[in-house]
Amino acid sequence: MCRYQVGQLFSVAEASKNETGGGEGIEVLTNEPYEKEGEKGQYTHKIYHLKSKVPAFLKMIAPEGALVFHEKAWNAYPYCRTSRFNEYMKDDFMIKIETWHKPDMGFMENVHELDPETWKTVEVVPIDIADKSQVEPGDYKPEEDPALYHSEKTDRGPLGPDWKSELAAKEDAPRMCAYKLVTVKFKWWGLQSKIEQFIHRQEKRIFTNFHRQLFCWIDSWVELTMEDIRRMEAETQKELEESVSNQVQISGTTFSHGVFAKLK
Numbered sequence: 001m002c003r004y005q006v007g008q009l010f011s012v013a014e015a016s017k018n019e020t021g022g023g024e025g026i027e028v029l030t031n032e033p034y035e036k037e038g039e040k041g042q043y044t045h046k047i048y049h050l051k052s053k054v055p056a057f058l059k060m061i062a063p064e065g066a067l068v069f070h071e072k073a074w075n076a077y078p079y080c081r082t083s084r085f086n087e088y089m090k091d092d093f094m095i096k097i098e099t100w101h102k103p104d105m106g107f108m109e110n111v112h113e114l115d116p117e118t119w120k121t122v123e124v125v126p127i128d129i130a131d132k133s134q135v136e137p138g139d140y141k142p143e144e145d146p147a148l149y150h151s152e153k154t155d156r157g158p159l160g161p162d163w164k165s166e167l168a169a170k171e172d173a174p175r176m177c178a179y180k181l182v183t184v185k186f187k188w189w190g191l192q193s194k195i196e197q198f199i200h201r202q203e204k205r206i207f208t209n210f211h212r213q214l215f216c217w218i219d220s221w222v223e224l225t226m227e228d229i230r231r232m233e234a235e236t237q238k239e240l241e242e243s244v245s246n247q248v249q250i251s252g253t254t255f256s257h258g259v260f261a262k263l264k
Contacts, residue, residue, distance in 0.1 A: 003222065004101065004176045005077045009229045010221035011214040013236040017243070025049060028237040034074065041076030048084075063088065077101065092187035095199060099180045105168050106177040114181075122181070125204055129212045130159035139209055149216040156218065180207060 016026045030045040048069040066088040073082040078101035086093045100111050106126065110119050128134060130146045142148055146159040160166070167173055182203050186195040224232075 006224050006229055007214050007221045011217060013232055026240055028240055031233055039076045041074055044073045046071045094185040096183040097180055099178055102177050104177055105175060111179045112181045127208050129215055130163055134208050144213050144216045146212055146215045151218045153219045153222050
């Protein structure tokens with residue numbers, strides 16, 4: 001569990017750098033400890049500049065500045081919550097992600113303790129990081145494939161097709177499941193259902209690719225401490241500020257025709 005937290009934060013920093021450049025990407029405004037009502041953790045406030053990364057039909061209808069999104073996150077690991085909003089749409093747009101990290105194989109039901117009526121509306125979507133079929137063709141990278149990767153430092157991987165059942169049979173082997181509850185609101189006449197479904201698909205895609213990267217980067221983070229991570233985050237914040245302002249070719253993930261493409 002603790003090792004995963006280090007890996008998660010390392011991978012967030014690395015992924016942020018990969019998604020930033022050419023005046024777009026991720027800008028970190030705040031990254032500081034917080035304590036409120038008995039909850040302690042790390043608070044971050046980021047801005048996502050996404051004008052060139054959204055589908056063409058959204059560019060056509062979105063006014064200037066409408067494709068800038070704010071993200072506020074409270075990471076009180078093993079519980080984390082994230083809220084994304086847009087100053088143009090105000091209360092008509094919201095993405096909320098609540099995450100519980102549990103040392104199990106993903107068998108817990110309704111871990112977020114929703115009321116029965118709300119739970120009926122929830123679609124449970126399992127993610128297998130070793131299943132290549134869950135990855136968009138344009139996103140696939142052999143070096144980020146847990147089915148191919150072997151960690152020299154931990155002697156983990158590659159993950160075969162039965163890796164979950166094999167792991168479950170090893171009582172003392174470390175395991176962790178991230179239970180993510182995604183709530184989306186997009187109130188725009190004629191587009192609400194289409195965009196909300198689109199966002200849900202893309203959140204699944206982000207979770208899938210991120211955790212594939214996290215596993216395949218394990219040798220880069222497994223020996224780091226939380227102090228190392230905080231220093232890395234400070235350095236990454238400076239790099240992101242420079243990358244957002246530099247007018248170089250944009251890298252990272254883009255959205256195109258309802259699926260993700262990659263800019264090289």
